Amino acid sequence: xxxxxxxxxxxxxxxxxxxxxxxxxxxxxxxxxxxxxxxxxxxxxxxxxxxxxxxxxxxxxxxxxxxxxxxxxxxxxxxxxxxxxxxxxxxxxxxxxxxxxxxxxxxxxxxxxxxxxxxxxxxxxxxxxxxxxxxxxxxxxxxxxxxxxxxxxxxxxxxxxxxxxxxxxxxxxxxxxxxxxxxxxxxxxxxxxxxxxxxxxxxxxxxxxxxxxxxxxxxxxxxxxxxxxxxxxxxxxxxxxxxxxxxxxxxxxxxxxxxxxxxxxxxxxxxxxxxxxxxxxxxxxxxxxxxxxxxxxxxxxxxxxxxxxxxxxxxxxxxxxxxxxxxxxxxxxxxxxxxxxxxxxxxxxxxxxxxxxxxxxxxxxxxxxxxxxxxxxxxxxxxxxxxxxxxxxxxxxxxxxxxxxxx
Amino acid sequence: xxxxxxxxxxxxxxxxxxxxxxxxxxxxxxxxxxxxxxxxxxxxxxxxxxxxxxxxxxxxxxxxxxxxxxxxxxxxxxxxxxxxxxxxxxxxxxxxxxxxxxxxxxxxxxxxxxxxxxxxxxxxxxxxxxxxxxxxxxxxxxxxxxxxxxxxxxxxxxxxxxxxxxxxxxxxxxxxxxxxxxxxxxxxxxxxxxxxxxxxxxxxxxxxxxxxxxxxxxxxxxxxxxxxxxxxxxxxxxxxxxxxxxxxxxxxxxxxxxxxxxxxxxxxxxxxxxxxxxxxxxxxxxxxxxxxxxxxxxxxxxxxxxxxxxxxxxxxxxxxxxxxxxxxxxxxxxxxxxxxxxxxxxxxxxxxxxxxxxxxxxxxxxxxxxxxxxxxxxxxxxxxxxxxxxxxxxxxxxxxxxxxxxx
Numbered sequence: 112x113x114x115x116x117x118x119x120x121x122x123x124x125x126x127x128x129x130x131x132x133x134x135x136x137x138x139x140x141x142x143x144x145x146x147x148x149x150x151x152x153x154x155x156x157x158x159x160x161x162x163x164x165x166x167x168x169x170x171x172x173x174x175x176x177x178x179x180x181x182x183x184x185x186x187x188x189x190x191x192x193x194x195x196x197x198x199x200x201x202x203x204x205x206x207x208x209x210x211x212x213x214x215x216x217x218x219x220x221x222x223x224x225x226x227x228x229x230x231x232x233x234x235x236x237x238x239x240x241x242x243x244x245x246x247x248x249x250x251x252x253x254x255x256x257x258x259x260x261x262x263x264x265x266x267x268x269x270x271x272x273x274x275x276x277x278x279x280x281x282x283x284x285x286x287x288x289x290x291x292x293x294x295x296x297x298x299x300x301x302x303x304x305x306x307x308x309x310x311x312x313x314x315x316x317x318x319x320x321x322x323x324x325x326x327x328x329x330x331x332x333x334x335x336x337x338x339x340x341x342x343x344x345x346x347x348x349x350x351x352x353x354x355x356x357x358x359x360x361x362x363x364x365x366x367x368x369x370x371x372x373x374x375x376x377x378x379x380x381x382x383x384x385x386x387x388x389x390x391x392x393x394x395x396x397x398x399x400x401x402x403x404x405x406x407x408x409x410x411x412x413x414x415x416x417x418x419x420x421x422x423x424x425x426x427x428x429x430x431x432x433x434x435x436x437x438x439x440x441x442x443x444x445x446x447x448x449x450x451x452x453x454x455x456x457x458x459x460x461x462x463x464x465x466x467x468x469x470x471x472x473x474x475x476x477x478x479x480x481x482x483x484x485x486x487x488x489x490x491x492x493x494x495x496x497x498x499x500x501x502x503x504x505x506x507x508x509x510x511x512x513x514x515x516x517x518x
Numbered sequence: 519x520x521x522x523x524x525x526x527x528x529x530x531x532x533x534x535x536x537x538x539x540x541x542x543x544x545x546x547x548x549x550x551x552x553x554x555x556x557x558x559x560x561x562x563x564x565x566x567x568x569x570x571x572x573x574x575x576x577x578x579x580x581x582x583x584x585x586x587x588x589x590x591x592x593x594x595x596x597x598x599x600x601x602x603x604x605x606x607x608x609x610x611x612x613x614x615x616x617x618x619x620x621x622x623x624x625x626x627x628x629x630x631x632x633x634x635x636x637x638x639x640x641x642x643x644x645x646x647x648x649x650x651x652x653x654x655x656x657x658x659x660x661x662x663x664x665x666x667x668x669x670x671x672x673x674x675x676x677x678x679x680x681x682x683x684x685x686x687x688x689x690x691x692x693x694x695x696x697x698x699x700x701x702x703x704x705x706x707x708x709x710x711x712x713x714x715x716x717x718x719x720x721x722x723x724x725x726x727x728x729x730x731x732x733x734x735x736x737x738x739x740x741x742x743x744x745x746x747x748x749x750x751x752x753x754x755x756x757x758x759x760x761x762x763x764x765x766x767x768x769x770x771x772x773x774x775x776x777x778x779x780x781x782x783x784x785x786x787x788x789x790x791x792x793x794x795x796x797x798x799x800x801x802x803x804x805x806x807x808x809x810x811x812x813x814x815x816x817x818x819x820x821x822x823x824x825x826x827x828x829x830x831x832x833x834x835x836x837x838x839x840x841x842x843x844x845x846x847x848x849x850x851x852x853x854x855x856x857x858x859x860x861x862x863x864x865x866x867x868x869x870x871x872x873x874x875x876x877x878x879x880x881x882x883x884x885x886x887x888x889x890x891x892x893x894x895x896x897x898x899x900x901x902x903x904x905x906x907x908x909x910x911x912x913x914x915x916x917x918x919x920x921x922x923x924x925x
């Protein structure tokens with residue numbers, strides 16, 4: 112199968128590209144390196160010393176004999192997208208090539224507008240290019256569980272059957288996204304459903320939970336293949352950040368009451384889910400939605416698990432509750448369905464098994480690279496402008512300074 | 519009350535600005551004349567000979583003694599929006615300043631991307647400017663009934679209480695918009711709900727039906743105040759187009775079975791609804807949704823009403839069924855609630871009373887200005903590129919030519 116992985120130099124994309132390549136697919140990575148650029152902007156870097164893409168691909172070829180082609184360009188540039196589709200003739204396109212951080216989208220107006228325009232236009236371009244040049248190609252698009260928000264009813268996979276005043280219909284599940292980034296994914300989802308309907312495209316919208324971990328069987332083949340591992344307050348996902356904090360004796364930063372419950376999954380399950388979607392394409396005209404996560408945890412539960420895992424390794428781990436920089440329910444009902452990928456054959460890696468080996472040890476191994484100044488939240492949802500450069504070690508201080516400026 | 523009418527040189531905006539000005543409000547019109555520009559692009563013009571904005575405003579001042587200020591600029595330009603808000607200090611902003619044609623958004627990729635970026639960024643800019651400079655100002659935003667699509671259940675006003683697996687929540691009504699334009703309004707709605715929640719803004723989202731008519735008491739004061747009346751296949755709303763077609767003996771162009779049912783309202787009710795929203799602002803943090811229409815009709819019912827109204831005026835009116843250029847249900851259940859504006863005091867002008875006087879007569883009065891070449895649909899939802907310049911009088915021909923080119 113010919114699979115283009117858009118955003119293939121990023122966290123999920125890199126792991127996916129290797130996994131699909133090793134399983135006999137012809138893979139192309141499409142990327143414009145904006146993820147690396149955002150590190151420069153934020154003064155942050157991945158915990159793990161990742162190599163330039165060209166080097167990564169050369170090592171991969173050497174080790175496995177598999178060539179991964181690369182197409183360097185921006186999906187918001189339609190000339191680039193259309194020539195990519197015509198040249199590579201993909202059977203499937205896996206679309207990770209979006210700005211994926213909620214705090215990044217909440218820094219200020221420019222970051223909000225950038226995130227929405229970048230993500231929405233990129234996906235529109237893909238839809239048009241597929242309709243024009245490869246209408247049979249399967250679009251596998253990364254959405255997020257955050258599209259649903261935290262409703263007081265069970266969350267279904269994309270659609271819900273509603274009975275109302277004696278009538279019944281199956282309708283898109285109502286969305287209550289919690290940041291300008293999450294909103295951009297909701298916009299994408301609506302655009303995709305429409306394009307599948309009018310043009311008969313085939314698409315799978317994967318509403319992914321919070322991913323943790325970094326090692327996969329493939330990236331473990333060589334140091335040069337190591338994947339990103341972000342722990343900063345903007346791009347670091349919560350569990351990765353907790354492990355890094357534990358490794359250096361920094362208190363785990365729990366926002367508010369910590370009752371925020373979300374779906375989580377191991378990056379080794381991310382790559383398998385993508386493969387399962389590729390192997391079982393949506394029908395023409397179908398925009399199917401899978402909830403891609405394996406377990407639910409509250410933030411406080413995670414913190415406690417990391418603290419106890421740290422204790423086994425001889426680390427003293429404290430939990431610090433900070434005022435929540437986000438506007439969100441800090442305690443709520445949460446029960447999201449996630450059976451469709453399991454039905455296709457997913458065998459989850461559960462957190463209890465991987466926490467010590469795959470997570471804490473990575474954090475400990477690279478602890479010399481950890482920058483303590485990147486831990487505290489500096490983007491507050493309540494403000495329209497968050498200057499992240501304020502030199503302070505304390506979240507309260509940073510937020511207080513912003514509060515004064517925007518009052 | 520100080521009210522800024524964004525898009526105040528357009529169809530609904532102009533009528534609204536005059537209405538609010540005459541009722542003692544201090545009104546500013548904000549516009550960049552893109553609606554006039556799109557006429558040039560499409561080779562179309564309004565049936566009625568509208569005057570330049572400066573002339574309109576001068577005549578208005580002369581006749582009524584009321585000054586309407588004008589701010590010329592683009593809402594996608596944040597410097598413009600923020601200086602407008604700081605200078606004018608509005609109590610309410612009425613936001614019509616979006617690209618509002620479904621066929622225009624479906625012409626090709628560039629028009630789709632333009633529509634979504636233009637509408638989404640404009641509304642984001644307003645939300646940020648209000649949060650930064652006038653957080654107490656009431657945003658009154660035009661949405662569309664087309665956001666809901668045609669679900670097989672009753673359509674509520676913005677939110678629906680869903681019982682599911684023994685639990686219950688009130689959630690945003692699921693959206694199934696039918697064009698890239700309608701999608702842009704769905705994106706706006708989600709962005710607005712979020713901004714109200716995190717920043718405590720007050721907003722009213724008016725999901726308006728299809729507007730018909732042109733004359734209001736205010737615009738009738740002088741010929742120089744006459745409003746737009748669009749009848750072309752891109753910007754002409756269906757009932758206005760039918761009246762114009764009847765006036766010149768052109769068959770009424772019904773798409774498909776004609777069972778497409780929508781909500782409709784007289785432009786005299788549009789302006790009153792806006793006033794009611796202004797007089798009864800949303801609470802801080804509230805994003806309230808009203809369905810703004812007064813009656814439901816199917817397209818075929820409208821065609822038959824126009825035919826019979828035409829007959830009373832001695833016109834012979836035929837109905838022609840064309841293949842539907844849109845992808846939509848041609849027959850469906852439709853029952854949309856619309857009681858909230860009536861509860862606030864709206865007294866509808868029903869179509870049966872206004873069809874002959876306010877609509878057919880306008881079409882007859884200006885029949886010399888009618889361009890027959892603008893009647894047939896040339897934008898087909900199924901194609902990614904519709905060249906509207908193909909010289910033909912028949913929709914089938916135009917669509918067939920496109921089909922060949924895009925096959």
